[in-house]
Amino acid sequence: MGLDIRLPIGWLFVILGSLLTLFGIFSSHAIYERSLGININLGWGLVMMAFGAAMVLLGYRGPGGQGGQ
Amino acid sequence: MHLTGIDWVIMLVYFASVLGIGFVLRRRVKTSTDFFLAGRAIPAWVCGLAFISANLGAQEVIGMAASGAKYGIATSHFYWVGAIPAMVFVGIFMMPFYYGSRARSVPEYLRLRFDEKTRALNAISFAVMTIFSSGISMYAMARLIQVLHILDAPFAKLGVSQHWIFDFSMVVSAIIVLVYILLGGLSSAIYNEVLQFFLIVAGFLPLVWLGLRNVGGWEGLKAKLPAAYTHSWAGMGSASTNPLGVDWFGLVFGLGFVLSFGYWCTDFLVVQRAMAADSMSSARRTPLIAAIPKMLFPALVILPGLIAMGLTAQAMAPKHATNGAPAVTAVDMRGSAASAASPDALIPPKLNEDGQPKVDESGRVVLDYDLAIPNMLLHYFPTGILGLGLTALLASFMSGMAGNVTAFNTVWTYDIYESYIRPGAGDAHYLKMGRIATVFGIALSLVAAYAATRFNNIMDMLQLVFAFVNAPLFATFLLGMFWKRTTGHGAFVGLISGTAAAALHHGLTLPVGGAAGIKGGWLGTVLHIYPSEMAQNFWTAIWAWTTCFLVTVLLSLVTQPREEKDLIGLVYSLTDRPRDTASRWYQRPVTLGIVVLALVALLNVIFR
Numbered sequence: 001m002g003l004d005i006r007l008p009i010g011w012l013f014v015i016l017g018s019l020l021t022l023f024g025i026f027s028s029h030a031i032y033e034r035s036l037g038i039n040i041n042l043g044w045g046l047v048m049m050a051f052g053a054a055m056v057l058l059g060y061r062g063p064g065g066q067g068g069q
Numbered sequence: 070m071h072l073t074g075i076d077w078v079i080m081l082v083y084f085a086s087v088l089g090i091g092f093v094l095r096r097r098v099k100t101s102t103d104f105f106l107a108g109r110a111i112p113a114w115v116c117g118l119a120f121i122s123a124n125l126g127a128q129e130v131i132g133m134a135a136s137g138a139k140y141g142i143a144t145s146h147f148y149w150v151g152a153i154p155a156m157v158f159v160g161i162f163m164m165p166f167y168y169g170s171r172a173r174s175v176p177e178y179l180r181l182r183f184d185e186k187t188r189a190l191n192a193i194s195f196a197v198m199t200i201f202s203s204g205i206s207m208y209a210m211a212r213l214i215q216v217l218h219i220l221d222a223p224f225a226k227l228g229v230s231q232h233w234i235f236d237f238s239m240v241v242s243a244i245i246v247l248v249y250i251l252l253g254g255l256s257s258a259i260y261n262e263v264l265q266f267f268l269i270v271a272g273f274l275p276l277v278w279l280g281l282r283n284v285g286g287w288e289g290l291k292a293k294l295p296a297a298y299t300h301s302w303a304g305m306g307s308a309s310t311n312p313l314g315v316d317w318f319g320l321v322f323g324l325g326f327v328l329s330f331g332y333w334c335t336d337f338l339v340v341q342r343a344m345a346a347d348s349m350s351s352a353r354r355t356p357l358i359a360a361i362p363k364m365l366f367p368a369l370v371i372l373p374g375l376i377a378m379g380l381t382a383q384a385m386a387p388k389h390a391t392n393g394a395p396a397v398t399a400v401d402m403r404g405s406a407a408s409a410a411s412p413d414a415l416i417p418p419k420l421n422e423d424g425q426p427k428v429d430e431s432g433r434v435v436l437d438y439d440l441a442i443p444n445m446l447l448h449y450f451p452t453g454i455l456g457l458g459l460t461a462l463l464a465s466f467m468s469g470m471a472g473n474v475t476a477f478n479t480v481w482t483y484d485i486y487e488s489y490i491r492p493g494a495g496d497a498h499y500l501k502m503g504r505i506a507t508v509f510g511i512a513l514s515l516v517a518a519y520a521a522t523r524f525n526n527i528m529d530m531l532q533l534v535f536a537f538v539n540a541p542l543f544a545t546f547l548l549g550m551f552w553k554r555t556t557g558h559g560a561f562v563g564l565i566s567g568t569a570a571a572a573l574h575h576g577l578t579l580p581v582g583g584a585a586g587i588k589g590g591w592l593g594t595v596l597h598i599y600p601s602e603m604a605q606n607f608w609t610a611i612w613a614w615t616t617c618f619l620v621t622v623l624l625s626l627v628t629q630p631r632e633e634k635d636l637i638g639l640v641y642s643l644t645d646r647p648r649d650t651a652s653r654w655y656q657r658p659v660t661l662g663i664v665v666l667a668l669v670a671l672l673n674v675i676f677r
Contacts, residue, residue: 003097008089020075040453
């Protein structure tokens with residue numbers, strides 16, 4: 001079947017996650033006052049990246065994935 | 070609001086993906102079935118997520134957080150008593166008829182089972198409703214963009230008057246939804262709904278996490294709020310002892326049985342997602358798979374409202390908070406305008422025309438609960454993740470809009486155009502009509518949205534009328550599917566009398582403190598005063614359902630039933646049971662349904 005939905009979801013999360021992670025690394029600590037002093041961009045960016053990577057992997061290798069047959 | 074480059078980049082990446090999916094799927098749309106039913110080739114888990122995401126519009130995200138702030142965790146009854154049991158029922162008992170009957174839409178099922186007039190009634194009222202619902206989503210989104218000043222800075226930079234922000238937001242959101250539906254039809258809408266589902270979770274989960282951390286976890290939140298706010302079943306024995314103002318019977322029968330089953334089991338907007346599944350087994354599992362994330366949604370949409378209220382309550386009553394007692398008394402959020410203006414008061418008071426906080430008759434400040442979620446985002450999210458949170462919010466509005474538009478174009482094309490305007494044309498013609506219907510469906514939504522800006526009450530009035538039309542529907546489907554004696558005349562007259570009963574009940578009752586008019590009592594005499602608007606709504610639905618049920622039964626007994634051979638595949642007793650032959654337990658609908666019900670019962674017990 002045409003497009004495996006796991007791929008667009010996966011890639012979107014990888015892209016958004018890496019944007020947040022990079023921004024989290026280079027942003028000044030002052031902006032995290034409102035998020036209780038936690039660098040939420042870095043932390044959540046990494047979580048999103050991991051989730052996205054898992055989706056992409058499943059899309060290519062998982063059950064019914066494009067690289068499966 | 071201060072947005073920086075990174076926020077804009079995140080929003081743009083999202084919008085680009087949404088449109089990209091439409092372009093990729095464009096090549097797959099060849100027949101009208103591809104366009105309206107996604108070629109019936111979507112896997113169950115994708116349909117399941119689309120099933121809840123289509124409904125996860127503005128009303129849900131903003132509205133549930135607002136109710137959470139206003140009524141507390143009792144709002145979760147909309148999920149744990151309402152939606153979940155209904156979703157299990159539609160999956161196990163009703164889907165075999167929807168998916169198995171060759172019907173392409175819910176109104177078409179009504180024609181196969183009953184007759185033309187019942188179908189026409191349902192198709193026309195549904196088409197009108199979807200247009201206005203999508204208009205409401207569009208309007209709410211544009212208002213939010215305006216209120217949060219999201220576009221103020223870019224507009225100022227470009228030298229465009231701030232006056233145009235509202236129109237710009239409406240038109241741009243309309244165009245994006247239009248483009249991806251035109252290109253990929255229902256597949257595109259479903260794929261985007263799934264994408265939006267994940268994005269909404271990704272945007273709100275860190276918000277809940279930060280909020281909970283800030284208030285000291287669930288236990289900390291409990292200490293900040295009156296007990297009724299954190300116990301969903303406390304005081305449900307009587308209408309006067311809980312924040313909803315409803316007793317358990319009104320809740321279980323009115324909300325749980327009539328309203329939720331009416332919505333989740335008969336509304337084509339959600340049922341269409343299951344009809345797009347690749348097999349009968351997938352179609353039946355769609356609502357069951359959807360039920361699992363759905364039962365956890367209160368944590369995502371109600372909890373932020375509770376957290377906002379907890380912080381607001383603390384900010385508004387600092388004196389009481391120090392001696393360990395709950396900061397506020399149940400159902401009675403008192404506070405002065407001055408303390409409500411403190412930065413921790415996440416739910417601001419509503420303002421009068423002259424900019425002063427609104428106060429009700431008993432001197433309490435009226436809070437603007439709808440701002441709970443947006444203000445939580447602004448309070449906790451720094452730039453970067455703020456872009457993600459706003460994207461999630463915008464995604465929820467767009468999925469609500471797209472869901473309505475795809476349901477509209479299908480019902481319009483199959484149930485109105487093909488049936489009454491131009492029957493017998495080729496498939497290519499109906500595919501073209503579907504695309505045209507998408508364009509004028511969105512154009513009409515825009516008109517509806519502008520009507521809402523011009524006449525404040527028009528939307529309240531329409532939602533009232535929709536409630537009257539929807540309330541009796543489940544009685545018709547229940548009788549139609551499970552009693553072969555039910556006749557078309559019975560169903561048609563039953564529906565109309567159910568709607569009339571709803572209007573009559575609403576016209577003769579009032580919620581406490583309400584003035585006659587849009588709140589009810591417009592028939593001159595008021596026979597009963599309900600303790601809350603919600604109680605009045607639930608009982609209106611109960612009256613409508615019961616009337617429809619009785620009238621349909623009585624009329625069916627005196628009219629000629631259809632021959633049994635015509636009802637095979639449409640009625641329970643004349644249809645072979647679908648067999649659960651899948652080898653794994655989680656692929657069998659009945660087993661899955663039992664697991665879902667057990668889990669939701671557990672949630673009710675934990676948060677009782």
